[in-house]
Amino acid sequence: MADFRSLADPPSLSSRGKGLAVTDLTIRAFEDFPAAFKGPVLRPGDEGFAESRAIWNMRNAGHTPALIVQALDPQDVVAAVNYAREKGVPIAVRSGGHGVDAHAMPPDGLVIDTTKMKRVFVDEATGRATLEAGVLLGEMDAATQAHGLAVPAGVVSDTGVAGLALGGGIGHLSRRFGATVDSLLSIEVVTMDGAVRTVSADSEPDLFWGMRGAGHNLAIATSFTFQGHKVGPQVVSGIIVYSPEEAVKLCEGLDEAMRRTSREVSISSVFAQAPPIPGLPPELIGTPLLLAVVVYTGPVEDYEAAMGEINALATPMANMVAPKTWCETNSLLDAFQPSGRRYHSGGGYLPAMSAEVAQLVIDQVAAAPVPAGPATGCLINFPILGGALQEGDEDSCAFSRAGAAYVCEIVSMWDSEKADDEYAGWVDDSVRALAPQLTGTGYINLTADRGPDWLRTVYGSPEKWARLVQLKRKWDPDNLLAHNKNVLNAV
Numbered sequence: 001m002a003d004f005r006s007l008a009d010p011p012s013l014s015s016r017g018k019g020l021a022v023t024d025l026t027i028r029a030f031e032d033f034p035a036a037f038k039g040p041v042l043r044p045g046d047e048g049f050a051e052s053r054a055i056w057n058m059r060n061a062g063h064t065p066a067l068i069v070q071a072l073d074p075q076d077v078v079a080a081v082n083y084a085r086e087k088g089v090p091i092a093v094r095s096g097g098h099g100v101d102a103h104a105m106p107p108d109g110l111v112i113d114t115t116k117m118k119r120v121f122v123d124e125a126t127g128r129a130t131l132e133a134g135v136l137l138g139e140m141d142a143a144t145q146a147h148g149l150a151v152p153a154g155v156v157s158d159t160g161v162a163g164l165a166l167g168g169g170i171g172h173l174s175r176r177f178g179a180t181v182d183s184l185l186s187i188e189v190v191t192m193d194g195a196v197r198t199v200s201a202d203s204e205p206d207l208f209w210g211m212r213g214a215g216h217n218l219a220i221a222t223s224f225t226f227q228g229h230k231v232g233p234q235v236v237s238g239i240i241v242y243s244p245e246e247a248v249k250l251c252e253g254l255d256e257a258m259r260r261t262s263r264e265v266s267i268s269s270v271f272a273q274a275p276p277i278p279g280l281p282p283e284l285i286g287t288p289l290l291l292a293v294v295v296y297t298g299p300v301e302d303y304e305a306a307m308g309e310i311n312a313l314a315t316p317m318a319n320m321v322a323p324k325t326w327c328e329t330n331s332l333l334d335a336f337q338p339s340g341r342r343y344h345s346g347g348g349y350l351p352a353m354s355a356e357v358a359q360l361v362i363d364q365v366a367a368a369p370v371p372a373g374p375a376t377g378c379l380i381n382f383p384i385l386g387g388a389l390q391e392g393d394e395d396s397c398a399f400s401r402a403g404a405a406y407v408c409e410i411v412s413m414w415d416s417e418k419a420d421d422e423y424a425g426w427v428d429d430s431v432r433a434l435a436p437q438l439t440g441t442g443y444i445n446l447t448a449d450r451g452p453d454w455l456r457t458v459y460g461s462p463e464k465w466a467r468l469v470q471l472k473r474k475w476d477p478d479n480l481l482a483h484n485k486n487v488l489n490a491v
Helices: 048-051 074-087 137-145 161-167 205-217 244-259 300-306 333-336 355-368 387-391 417-437 452-458 462-475
Strands: 067-070 090-093 109-111 120-123 128-132 184-190 197-202 220-227 234-242 263-273 288-296 322-325 344-352 376-384 406-414
Touching: 048 067, 067 387, 074 090, 074 109, 074 184, 074 197, 074 220, 074 300, 090 120, 090 205, 090 234, 090 462, 120 137, 120 387, 161 205, 197 205, 205 462, 234 244, 234 333, 244 263, 244 288, 244 355, 263 355, 288 333, 288 355, 344 417, 355 376, 376 417
Parallel strands: 067 109, 090 109
Antiparallel strands: 120 128, 128 220, 184 197, 184 220, 234 288, 234 322, 263 288, 263 376, 344 406, 376 406
């Protein structure tokens, strides 16, 4: 059991458990849900149900679960798992609700919701942070920064720590400290036999291997213990804007410049059309721009020297980089991906940046639907990785990092169901156009499920895939954890 000594406030889915299809379930099927469950139990029409059903990707807004059970502790999760196993009911899990596939809210499904589990404990002496599964990245940052620490994680503050870590975890600190799973020391989980286990390098190491990258398939995490790292509280961050021509120059020399640049520098290269915002000349609306999101976590006074080679590559249209707190910095990208819209995404790993890649991306962005409002409609983002992340052992966990100099993240976001084909089609076209440049592996959290053939290769070698299949068959033989990028569906 996790030890908490202080509190911080807070596609095609497999539909089989033991032969029972999700679409056959009705609300009446859950009338016998155990009364011993301590947390809220919500059915359609109940007060709080609509709010609990809302997630980041609302493309499947018409999908209504039959029951959402909000666990207060691991024993609640055990009760829900035992019920699902006995009834042969597939389980969906919601922590932050930020998954790209919207798997957390299946139609007629049973959802185990951990958002009430918010406890955090930071041991200042060891730098270790233990967080329950309902904690969001912004909440984790606030708790760890109170002790001058940060855990390498994602870049959107309302993302759940659980879903991020179970898929690997990348962000502004990856180049310096590695993936989220590289700082993960142990996980408390509930396995599908209803047992509470703590998995680590010393306890159930094989399950710990799989939980770090493919955890959504194997068990339900209830808490995580991470090794924190000294960061901030003051850092330097912001956005540098480049025209298409200067973007090509920047990308042509970026790899070589970054090889000589401190790992305290991280850059996400976001290619997007200029949106209609006040003060922007009308002729620029729809023009592809490069928005370089720069984060520097070294001494503030050393920022200009650290960025010297990069700044010499191209001339920006605007430079909005300035000192900020780490918490402000790690929420900079919130505005790029607001919650509650319709989303589609794709991508993989890019082994090298070049002028050729930049021009290809600019052409794809130019062909995207023109944004109808201030929120960017379509973007292609290349967060830089390399460094500590790429140096990590590819076989140390399920998460794949081979060739991961950059993540390629292709995203469209829109509001109207009538526009689904246009926006989703642009993502799929862009994935096909960029595929020859990518490695074939990828970061599972930042791309929608692209089918069995893709899933069998995204984790890396055939040996890693075989190991994952073996783990799934051992720890979830009835495929109760079916609402995910499902391993057994791809066998």
